[in-house]
Amino acid sequence: MAQVLIARGYDSTAQVQEFLEAKLVDLHPPEQVPGLNKATELIFAAIEAERRITIYGDYDADGVCATSILWHCLKLLGAHVDYFIPSRLEEGYGLNKNAIRELHEADPERLLISVDCGITSVEEAALAKELGLELIITDHHQFADELPDAAAIVHPRLPGTEYPFGDLCGAAVAFKLAWRICQIKGDGKRATPRMREFLLSAMGLAALATITDVVPLHGENRLLVRFGLPALSERPGFGMKALLTVCELQEKKLLETDDIGFSIGPRINAAGRLGQARLAVELLTTENPERARELANYLNEMNEMRKKVERKILKQARELVDEEPEWLEAPALVLSSTEWHPGVIGIVASRVAEHYSKPTILIAMSEKEQVGQGSGRTIPNINLHAALAGSAEHLVKFGGHQAAAGMKIEADQIDDFRVSFCNQIQKQLEGDRPDEELWIDAEVRLADCTYGAVRELDRLGPFGEKNPRPTFSASRVQLAEPPRKMGQGERHLSLTLHQHGKRIKAIAFGKSDWADEIARIDGALSISFAVNINTFRGQSSVQLLLKDWKAEEAS
Numbered sequence: 001m002a003q004v005l006i007a008r009g010y011d012s013t014a015q016v017q018e019f020l021e022a023k024l025v026d027l028h029p030p031e032q033v034p035g036l037n038k039a040t041e042l043i044f045a046a047i048e049a050e051r052r053i054t055i056y057g058d059y060d061a062d063g064v065c066a067t068s069i070l071w072h073c074l075k076l077l078g079a080h081v082d083y084f085i086p087s088r089l090e091e092g093y094g095l096n097k098n099a100i101r102e103l104h105e106a107d108p109e110r111l112l113i114s115v116d117c118g119i120t121s122v123e124e125a126a127l128a129k130e131l132g133l134e135l136i137i138t139d140h141h142q143f144a145d146e147l148p149d150a151a152a153i154v155h156p157r158l159p160g161t162e163y164p165f166g167d168l169c170g171a172a173v174a175f176k177l178a179w180r181i182c183q184i185k186g187d188g189k190r191a192t193p194r195m196r197e198f199l200l201s202a203m204g205l206a207a208l209a210t211i212t213d214v215v216p217l218h219g220e221n222r223l224l225v226r227f228g229l230p231a232l233s234e235r236p237g238f239g240m241k242a243l244l245t246v247c248e249l250q251e252k253k254l255l256e257t258d259d260i261g262f263s264i265g266p267r268i269n270a271a272g273r274l275g276q277a278r279l280a281v282e283l284l285t286t287e288n289p290e291r292a293r294e295l296a297n298y299l300n301e302m303n304e305m306r307k308k309v310e311r312k313i314l315k316q317a318r319e320l321v322d323e324e325p326e327w328l329e330a331p332a333l334v335l336s337s338t339e340w341h342p343g344v345i346g347i348v349a350s351r352v353a354e355h356y357s358k359p360t361i362l363i364a365m366s367e368k369e370q371v372g373q374g375s376g377r378t379i380p381n382i383n384l385h386a387a388l389a390g391s392a393e394h395l396v397k398f399g400g401h402q403a404a405a406g407m408k409i410e411a412d413q414i415d416d417f418r419v420s421f422c423n424q425i426q427k428q429l430e431g432d433r434p435d436e437e438l439w440i441d442a443e444v445r446l447a448d449c450t451y452g453a454v455r456e457l458d459r460l461g462p463f464g465e466k467n468p469r470p471t472f473s474a475s476r477v478q479l480a481e482p483p484r485k486m487g488q489g490e491r492h493l494s495l496t497l498h499q500h501g502k503r504i505k506a507i508a509f510g511k512s513d514w515a516d517e518i519a520r521i522d523g524a525l526s527i528s529f530a531v532n533i534n535t536f537r538g539q540s541s542v543q544l545l546l547k548d549w550k551a552e553e554a555s
Contacts, residue, residue, distance in 0.1 A: 001456050003442040004470045020459055024227050027220055028165060030180040033173065034158035039113075039136045040180050042152055046111040046134075047079045054103060055083040056095065057281065058116040058170065059272030061265050065209035066115035066138075066174035068284040069202045073178035076198055077185060085277040088343050092373065093117065093399060093406055095124035104131045111136065116170025118150070119143045120399050125150045138173050140215075142385050142401050165220045171209030172224055175202055197235075204231030204240070205284065211257050212265035214403060216466035225462040229255050232264075239283035242296035243267065257462045258532075267296075270303040273343030309341050311489055313348045316340070317362065318355075328356070332387075332425040334418040336363035336372060346375035346404065351510070353377045359384055359425055365411060371396060372414070374407040380437075387424035391417055438528055438548055441470040446477065446502040449531050449542050457531075469530040471547060474499060476524045483515040493518075495546065497527070505534075506544035514549070524552045 010016050031037055046053055053074055057067030067083050074081040086092065086099060094117040103112060111134050118125070118137035125148030128135040138154040147153060154173060157166040168176070182191035182199055191199060207228025210221050217225060232240060232255055244250045247263040255264075271280040283295040320335050321327055333356060340348075342364035353360040359382050365372040378384040384405045388398045394417035398407035409417060449472075463469040480496040480503055493508040493515050506529065508514060518525075527549045534543035 001459070004457065004460065007441045022223055022226065024223065027223055028163070030176040030183070032163055033154060033156055033176050033180075034161035034163055035152050035154040036177055036180055039138065039152040039154050039177060040184060042111065042134065042136060043074070043113070043181065044184065047074070047077055050080060052107050052110040053079050053081045054107075054110050054112050055081065056099075056103075056112055056114045056117070057083060057085045057277075058093065059085055059088045059277035060116075061212040061268040061272075061280075062170045062209040063116035064268055064272065064277060064280045064284065065171040065205040067281050069171060069174045069178050069205050070113065070115060071281070071285055072198060072202065073181055076195065077181070083278075083281055085272075085281060087275050088272055088277065090275070092408070095121040097124055097127050100124055100128050100131070100133065104128070104133045108132060110134075114138060115174045116140070118148065119153070119155060120148075122146050122148045124148070138170070138177060140168050140170050140173050141399060167216045167219065167221060169206075169210050169213040169215045169221070171206045171213075172221070175199075175206040175224070178202055200231055201235040201237070203228040204235065208232065208260055208264065208268075211260040211462075211464055212269065214465045217257075217462060217464035218466050222462060222467060225257065225464070229257075229260075229462065237284065237286075238289045238292040239286055239295065242289070242292040243283065243299070245293075246296045246300045257464050261464075266306070267299045267303045270306045271299055273306055273341075273347075274302050275343065276302070306344055306347075307488070309344050310347055310351075313337075313340050313344060313362075314351050317348060317352050321352075321356070330358075330422045331429055332359040332361070332422045334361045334363070334414065334421055336365055336374075336414055338365045338367050340364040342373040342375075345373075346377065346406070349375050350377040350404075353379055354510075359387065361407070361421065363409060363414065370411040372409050372411060374409055376400075376405045376407070378403055382425060382428055387421055387428065390424040390427075391420040394420055439471060440473045440528060442472055444472045444474055446474055446497065446499040446504050446544075449504060449544065451533065451540070451542055454531055454533055454542055469532065469545070471528055471530050473526065473528045475526045475552065477527050478524055479518070479521070483518045485512040485515050487512075493546070497525075497544070504542060504544060506546045508546040511546070518549065521551045525549050526552055 005016055010019060055067050055070050057063040071081055071083055086096060095114060113136045115138050117139055119139035119141050125135055129149055135150045136152045137148060137150045140156060154177060156163045156168045179199055182195035183189055185195055186192045207225045210225050215221055243264060249259055268280045271277050279295055283292060286292050316337060317335050327333060345362040345364050349360045349362040357379055359378040361374050361376040363372040363374040376384050383402045385400050385402055388405055388407060394413040396408040398405060400406055457470055477497050477499045480498040484494045486492050486494045490512050491510055493511045495506040497504055497506055528547045530545040532543055533540050
C-alpha cells in the first residue's frame with residue numbers, strides 16, 4: 001500500500017489521510033455549480049405556475065441516469081413532469097429542431113430542461129427562443145466558441161466561472177441540481193428526511209453514470225462513486241433491483257466499479273444503442289415491480305444482441321485494415337461501411353483503437369442517404385475532440401470530449417476527412433509516435449498477492465479512469481499449464497502461473513490472440529498485471545488481470 005501511494009504521488013501523511021478517509025461532506029456545495037441557482041429559480045417558478053416540465057435526455061447510460069434523477073426529484077415535488085429521449089438511430093445526439101418544434105406545438109408553455117446534452121446546440125436553442133419555449137441546458141461536454149442562448153446554462157466549466165471540479169458527468173450535474181432543489185424545499189441548507197433519502201438513492205445513479213461515462217475517478221467523482229455504489233444495492237428502486245437480479249448481482253453486498261462497467265452499464269446502454277433508450281428510463285423510474293422485471297429481461301436480451309452485432313463489426317473492421325496495409329502506417333484509423341449499426345460503432349471503435357494503439361473513427365453509412373454517423377475513441381494523451389475540431393470543414397457536425405466523440409459526415413468527404421484527421425493527430429504526436437507506456441506501481445512476488453493484500457489495496461478505490469487498479473510487475477514467472485482460450489467467441493485468455501512455489505490464476509480479457517505465442521515460450525516470463533478477488537459459485541480467490549508480458553532472455 002505504501003509503495004503504491006508513493007508511486008502515485010502521495011508523499012505526506014496528510015495527503016494519504018485526505019485520499020483514504022474522504023468524506024461525503026467533502027462534496028462541493030451544489031449552489032457553486034455555474035448557472036445552477038438560476039436554473040433552480042426557473043424550475044420552482046414553473047412548478048408554482050403548474051406548467052409542464054419536460055426533461056430532454058441523452059440515450060446513453062449517463063443521459064438515462066440524469067433523466068431519471070431529475071424526474072424522480074421533480075415528481076417528489078408534485079411537478080407535472082415528463083421526459084423525452086431522442087432516438088439514437090433516427091434523431092441522433094442532443095437537442096434537435098424537429099423535437100423542439102413538436103414539443104412546443106404540443107405545449108408551448110412547457111419548461112424544457114436538457115440533461116447531458118445541449119451545450120453545443122446553438123441553432124436549436126435559438127429556435128426554442130424564437131418559438132418562446134423556455135429552455136434550461138445542463139451538460140458537461142466540451143462547448144464550442146459560441147454558447148447557446150438559453151434561459152439558463154448549468155455546466156461545471158462554464159467560461160468565466162471557477163467551479164473547483166470540472167470533470168462531472170451529466171448525471172452528476174443533474175444530481176447537483178436535484179440536491180439544490182431539495183435544499184430549497186427543506187430549510188435552504190438541509191433537505192427534508194424524505195428528500196434526503198431520495199438524494200442518497202439518486203447518488204447511486206450518479207455513481208453508475210460516472211463509471212459508465214468514463215470520466216476521471218478523482219475528486220468529486222471518486223466521492224460520488226465511493227458513496228453511491230453502496231446506495232445501488234442498499235436503496236435500489238424496483239428497476240435497479242430487477243437489473244441486479246438479471247446481472248446475478250442481487251446477493252452481492254458491495255458492488256464494484258467492474259460490476260457497473262461490465263454488467264449493469266452495458267445493459268442500460270444497449271437500449272440506447274439499439275434505439276430504445278426510453279425503456280431504460282422507464283426501468284429506472286417505474287414503481288411497478290412486474291414491469292421492472294419485464295424491462296430488465298428485455299434490456300438483457302438487447303445486450304446479448306448488441307454483443308453479437310459488435311463481434312461482427314469488429315471482425316469486418318479488422319478485415320478493412322488488412323485490405324489497406326498502408327493504413328497501419330498512419331497515425332489514426334478512419335473506417336466506414338454501409339453494413340454497420342450506428343448504435344454499436346462506438347464500442348467497436350474503442351476495441352479497434354486498443355488493438356492498433358491508434359485513435360479510431362468508425363462510420364456507419366446509410367444505404368439510403370449519403371450521410372454517415374461516426375463514433376471515435378482515442379488512446380492516452382491524444383485529444384480526439386481537438387482533432388475533430390481541426391477537421392471540422394469536412395464534417396456536418398461533431399461533438400464529445402477528449403476521449404470519445406461523435407460526428408456526422410457526407411459520404412464524399414470521408415477520404416478528405418481521413419487525411420485531415422490523420423494530420424491533426426500527427427500534429428499532436430509532434431512528429432513521432434511515442435511508445436505506449438504502462439505505468440507500474442511496484443514490483444512484487446506472486447506470493448505477495450494475498451487475499452488480505454488485495455483487500456487492503458481496495459481502499460485506494462473506487463478504481464476507474466485516472467485512478468486505475470494498481471499495476472504490478474513480476475519476473476521469472478513460469479507457465480503451470482498451457483494457455484486456454486475462454487468466453488464467448490473464445491475472446492479471453494486464461495492462464496495458470498507459478499513462481500517460487502506460488503501458483504495463481506490469471507486472465508487477460510480480449511487477448512486470446514496471445515495464447516499461441518505464450519504457449520511457445522520455453523522459459524520464464526516477465527508480466528505486468530493488476531490483481532483482484534474473483535468470486536465464483538460462492539468461492540473467492542485472488543486472480544491476476546494480465547496486462548502485458550514478454551519472454552525473459554535465457555541467462
